[in-house]
Amino acid sequence: MIKLSIPQGTRDFGPEVVRKRNYILSAIRKTFELYGFQPLETPTMENTSTLLGKYGEEGDRLIFKILNNGDILGQAQMAKDSRELGLLLCEKALRYDLTIPFARYVVMNHGKLSLPFRRYQIQPVWRGDKPQRGRYREFYQCDADVVGSNSLINEIELLKIYDTVLTDLGMTGYQLKVNNRKVLAGLAELVGRPDLMIDITIAIDKLDKIGANGVREELAERGLQPFEIGTVMDFISVQGSNDEKLERLMQLLADSPTGLKGVEELRFILGSNLTNFNSAPTIDLTLARGLNYYTGMIVEVKAPESVNMGSIGGGGRYDDLTGLFGLPGISGVGISFGVDRIYDVLEELKLFPATAQQSTQVIFFNPGAEKLGEVFGYVSQLRERGIVTELYPDDIKQDKQYKYAEKRGIPFIAYIEENAPGIISIKNIPLKQRYNVKPEELAGFEF
Amino acid sequence: MIKLSIPQGTRDFGPEVVRKRNYILSAIRKTFELYGFQPLETPTMENTSTLLGKYGEEGDRLIFKILNNGDILGQAQMAKDSRELGLLLCEKALRYDLTIPFARYVVMNHGKLSLPFRRYQIQPVWRGDKPQRGRYREFYQCDADVVGSNSLINEIELLKIYDTVLTDLGMTGYQLKVNNRKVLAGLAELVGRPDLMIDITIAIDKLDKIGANGVREELAERGLQPFEIGTVMDFISVQGSNDEKLERLMQLLADSPTGLKGVEELRFILGSNLTNFNSAPTIDLTLARGLNYYTGMIVEVKAPESVNMGSIGGGGRYDDLTGLFGLPGISGVGISFGVDRIYDVLEELKLFPATAQQSTQVIFFNPGAEKLGEVFGYVSQLRERGIVTELYPDDIKQDKQYKYAEKRGIPFIAYIEENAPGIISIKNIPLKQRYNVKPEELAGFEF
Numbered sequence: 095m096i097k098l099s100i101p102q103g104t105r106d107f108g109p110e111v112v113r114k115r116n117y118i119l120s121a122i123r124k125t126f127e128l129y130g131f132q133p134l135e136t137p138t139m140e141n142t143s144t145l146l147g148k149y150g151e152e153g154d155r156l157i158f159k160i161l162n163n164g165d166i167l168g169q170a171q172m173a174k175d176s177r178e179l180g181l182l183l184c185e186k187a188l189r190y191d192l193t194i195p196f197a198r199y200v201v202m203n204h205g206k207l208s209l210p211f212r213r214y215q216i217q218p219v220w221r222g223d224k225p226q227r228g229r230y231r232e233f234y235q236c237d238a239d240v241v242g243s244n245s246l247i248n249e250i251e252l253l254k255i256y257d258t259v260l261t262d263l264g265m266t267g268y269q270l271k272v273n274n275r276k277v278l279a280g281l282a283e284l285v286g287r288p289d290l291m292i293d294i295t296i297a298i299d300k301l302d303k304i305g306a307n308g309v310r311e312e313l314a315e316r317g318l319q320p321f322e323i324g325t326v327m328d329f330i331s332v333q334g335s336n337d338e339k340l341e342r343l344m345q346l347l348a349d350s351p352t353g354l355k356g357v358e359e360l361r362f363i364l365g366s367n368l369t370n371f372n373s374a375p376t377i378d379l380t381l382a383r384g385l386n387y388y389t390g391m392i393v394e395v396k397a398p399e400s401v402n403m404g405s406i407g408g409g410g411r412y413d414d415l416t417g418l419f420g421l422p423g424i425s426g427v428g429i430s431f432g433v434d435r436i437y438d439v440l441e442e443l444k445l446f447p448a449t450a451q452q453s454t455q456v457i458f459f460n461p462g463a464e465k466l467g468e469v470f471g472y473v474s475q476l477r478e479r480g481i482v483t484e485l486y487p488d489d490i491k492q493d494k495q496y497k498y499a500e501k502r503g504i505p506f507i508a509y510i511e512e513n514a515p516g517i518i519s520i521k522n523i524p525l526k527q528r529y530n531v532k533p534e535e536l537a538g539f540e541f
Numbered sequence: 542m543i544k545l546s547i548p549q550g551t552r553d554f555g556p557e558v559v560r561k562r563n564y565i566l567s568a569i570r571k572t573f574e575l576y577g578f579q580p581l582e583t584p585t586m587e588n589t590s591t592l593l594g595k596y597g598e599e600g601d602r603l604i605f606k607i608l609n610n611g612d613i614l615g616q617a618q619m620a621k622d623s624r625e626l627g628l629l630l631c632e633k634a635l636r637y638d639l640t641i642p643f644a645r646y647v648v649m650n651h652g653k654l655s656l657p658f659r660r661y662q663i664q665p666v667w668r669g670d671k672p673q674r675g676r677y678r679e680f681y682q683c684d685a686d687v688v689g690s691n692s693l694i695n696e697i698e699l700l701k702i703y704d705t706v707l708t709d710l711g712m713t714g715y716q717l718k719v720n721n722r723k724v725l726a727g728l729a730e731l732v733g734r735p736d737l738m739i740d741i742t743i744a745i746d747k748l749d750k751i752g753a754n755g756v757r758e759e760l761a762e763r764g765l766q767p768f769e770i771g772t773v774m775d776f777i778s779v780q781g782s783n784d785e786k787l788e789r790l791m792q793l794l795a796d797s798p799t800g801l802k803g804v805e806e807l808r809f810i811l812g813s814n815l816t817n818f819n820s821a822p823t824i825d826l827t828l829a830r831g832l833n834y835y836t837g838m839i840v841e842v843k844a845p846e847s848v849n850m851g852s853i854g855g856g857g858r859y860d861d862l863t864g865l866f867g868l869p870g871i872s873g874v875g876i877s878f879g880v881d882r883i884y885d886v887l888e889e890l891k892l893f894p895a896t897a898q899q900s901t902q903v904i905f906f907n908p909g910a911e912k913l914g915e916v917f918g919y920v921s922q923l924r925e926r927g928i929v930t931e932l933y934p935d936d937i938k939q940d941k942q943y944k945y946a947e948k949r950g951i952p953f954i955a956y957i958e959e960n961a962p963g964i965i966s967i968k969n970i971p972l973k974q975r976y977n978v979k980p981e982e983l984a985g986f987e988f
Contacts (some may be wrong), residue, residue: 096864098591098645098648098649098956099588099649100584100588100645100649101584101586101632101633102588104584104585106580106581106582106583106584106585106646106649106650107580107581107582107583109579109580109581109648109660109677112580113580114581115581127900127929128924128927128929128930129924129929129930129931130900130901130904130929130930130931132900133556133557133559133560133563134553134554134555134556134559135553135554135559136547136553137551137553137679138548138551138585138635138665138667138679139547139548139551139605139667139678140547140548140680141546141547141548144545147847156609158586158608158633159608160606160607160608160635161605161606161608161627161630161631162609163602163669164623165623166623166626166627167620167622167623167626168623170617170620170626173614173617174768175614176611176612176614176615177576179613179614180608180613183608183630184608186548186605188585188607190685198545198547199553201545202545202546202547202553203553203555208945208948208949209945210934210935210945212931213556218585220585220586222610231586232584232585232586234639240934243934243935244935245907245934245935245936247907247913247932247934247935248934251932251934255934291880297676313872316751334817366913367914368913368914368917369917369921370921371640377570419545453574453577453579454866457577460692460694461722466694466813466815467813467814467815470815470816472818476815477575477576480575482574482577483575483576483577484574484576484577484699485694487657487687487692487694487695487698488657488690488692488694488880489692498655498656498657501655502655508859528862538606
């Protein structure tokens with residue numbers, strides 16, 4: 095037999111997995127819709143020029159490019175190196191995230207859209223990362239964004255969406271961690287090194303992984319003097335409730351208008367008690383998030399501590415995403431759910447309900463040609479009641495049909511009794527019960 | 542501003558279109574599930590070797606290939622022509638249909654699957670066709686297939702699925718046209734030119750488009766003698782009910798065991814009255830279907846005659862699809878829905894229900910900071926009732942908020958009366974009615 099495989103980092107999703115994934119996606123979609131977000135779908139392929147330069151040098155390398163049709167040999171001969179060859183040969187590339195296509199869509203449809211535009215998008219993306227456990231080359235993103243509104247109410251609603259969806263999925267103990275990029279900018283000013291803001295945020299973001307001493311070392315490597323490092327470490331060790339942290343930040347950032355603006359934003363989002371959370375957002379001053387387009391609140395959702403999973407979602411406010419495509423002045427804020435990781439969390443905590451895996455409820459055995467019409471009638475009757483029903487298609491021995499039903503885990507088996515005309519036998523396999531039902535009683539039988 | 546575009550033959554689907562498409566996909570999915578079909582999703586990218594050689598030479602050219610990472614310049618220099626270059630540079634390619642990936646999946650998971658395996662798959666595919674009206678480079682396929690069963694009951698159930706879904710979508714007057722490849726093989730034998738079976742089927746398939754004289758000419762061009770052409774034309778002009786046609790075919794194909802087998806299959810599928818159809822399948826002897834892997838019944842669904850649309854679905858039985866990947870002896874039968882064309886039919890016949898386009902039902906105007914908490918409470922209350930509700934995020938003049946609501950087509954507008962504390966004004970825009978509601982009455986208000 096030919097040795098078959100699928101590309102590294104991609105997956106087939108069999109029936110059970112598709113059903114469980116759809117359970118998660120439905121919960122997310124339902125809440126997105128409930129909050130008035132509207133669905134958008136963009137093409138799998140974008141022009142290469144739309145994507146390049148938006149994700150950093152590393153990102154550019156990870157974008158999958160699609161070969162042009164036609165005389166590519168001629169084009170190929172003009173290239174000086176592999177990078178240039180890729181550009182010459184590939185006008186199209188696969189979507190790398192949902193944010194840039196969304197920005198592109200907003201710019202292209204700007205005249206027609208009613209702003210603020212609340213859109214959600216649930217589609218796969220592709221990245222040429224080295225595949226490893228939990229990291230795939232094809233994976234789904236689930237994003238909700240609002241563009242065209244500066245109001246912090248959007249931030250509150252998006253946090254509430256996280257809270258609602260994760261509660262709907264039966265999760266408890268997840269944590270909504272928030273911070274603000276303006277506060278981090280204030281910290282860099284406080285340290286006296288606004289030029290090193292990115293370096294500082296990259297280092298403190300690693301506190302969880304490398305500990306306080308690790309962060310000190312990394313800050314030193316990135317060019318901070320010992321007293322500057324002290325200021326950073328004091329800052330990120332601010333403790334207490336959200337209110338206590340904000341109070342202390344007010345003092346620490348008293349000389350930074352940007353920093354104070356960030357504190358004020360956090361105070362509105364966290365302190366205004368406009369809505370109730372099952373798991374209230376808390377300030378995490380070490381939260382930085384890698385993407386440099388964030389300019390306001392940032393958020394990351396941590397899985398319950400009992401599972402070792404890390405972040406299951408994240409987002410934030412960005413002030414000028416569409417500016418990349420020449421349309422400045424449109425602020426946006428968005429969140430994203432990490433479906434693959436949420437799947438693993440639900441699996442580990444056994445939170446998938448039985449209904450998420452339900453398929454065929456009843457199978458009628460094939461009775462042979464003579465009584466086929468009768469059984470077809472029963473099958474149609476159950477389907478009209480919305481009961482998922484199969485008729486075993488082949489006229490083979492009943493024990494083989496039974497084995498199929500067993501292997502599929504179908505709970506109800508039904509067949510016509512050969513020796514008792516006019517009787518339908520129905521077996522409830524999990525309960526090990528058997529019923530004899532007359533045709534006229536089938537309509538009322540509870541499966 | 543930068544000139545933005547998306548690749549030729551691809552589409553952005555905005556909110557209204559996504560909702561209508563989902564309405565169609567949900568109807569199809571619901572019936573697939575009801576009949577016990579199970580969901581499968583395969584990767585967007587397949588190994589190029591999995592796809593090549595499966596769709597004919599033309600198909601091979603239309604497959605989108607994905608550029609390898611790494612030193613492609615070195616690889617490129619070894620190529621003699623553009624075709625070879627594509628193969629050297631691209632180990633991966635985009636899914637071209639759902640059938641080959643399904644066959645690949647069945648072969649790879651053969652040991653684990655319970656046969657017969659009924660799977661459905663709803664995913665996009667990509668083809669480098671020249672884009673034109675109604676033909677896209679990215680489009681969805683919706684397939685249901687049964688593999689591992691020779692029973693003709695599957696054919697009946699699949700025909701019934703077409704009938705159920707199209708009825709659910711509100712369509713009438715669609716036609717289920719069926720034929721059998723064995724009958725066509727019998728015709729080629731009858732003509733005495735079994736070697737020209739493909740040529741004959743290709744020619745007669747065009748009867749709709751080019752008329753009887755056109756078919757005669759094409760048959761001549763394809764090498765048939767005048768008396769052979771006469772036999773073909775007599776054959777395809779057999780008239781009457783299904784039973785009358787089958788009767789006549791029995792006589793015509795009396796000397797062709799293959800042809801008679803095809804007649805017998807059609808008789809079982811169409812004549813057994815095992816189930817009722819809203820629009821019963823009819824025999825169309827000119828129906829051939831291009832794909833050469835079909836070996837038994839073939840089916841094509843024609844849109845209602847009042848719309849000029851042609852085929853909105855098709856399928857058939859294939860006896861050895863997994864044989865392509867070295868696993869012989871597994872028969873299959875499947876159908877496919879053409880979502881884009883069904884969309885156009887429903888649009889033209891105005892069959893999309895209002896619910897397929899429903900988004901936000903209620904918007905609360907932003908009352909300004911002071912009363913924000915109160916309004917947030919009302920919004921949460923409606924969302925808990927499952928009513929899609931927005932809170933306008935920005936604190937701007939009410940007439941601007943009103944314009945947003947109007948442009949979005951939101952039917953209910955709600956706001957707090959500034960001059961009448963404790964009163965919520967609710968306007969039903971389509972009915973031009975206005976209600977004053979007390980907070981404690983909101984829970985019972987019917988939106």
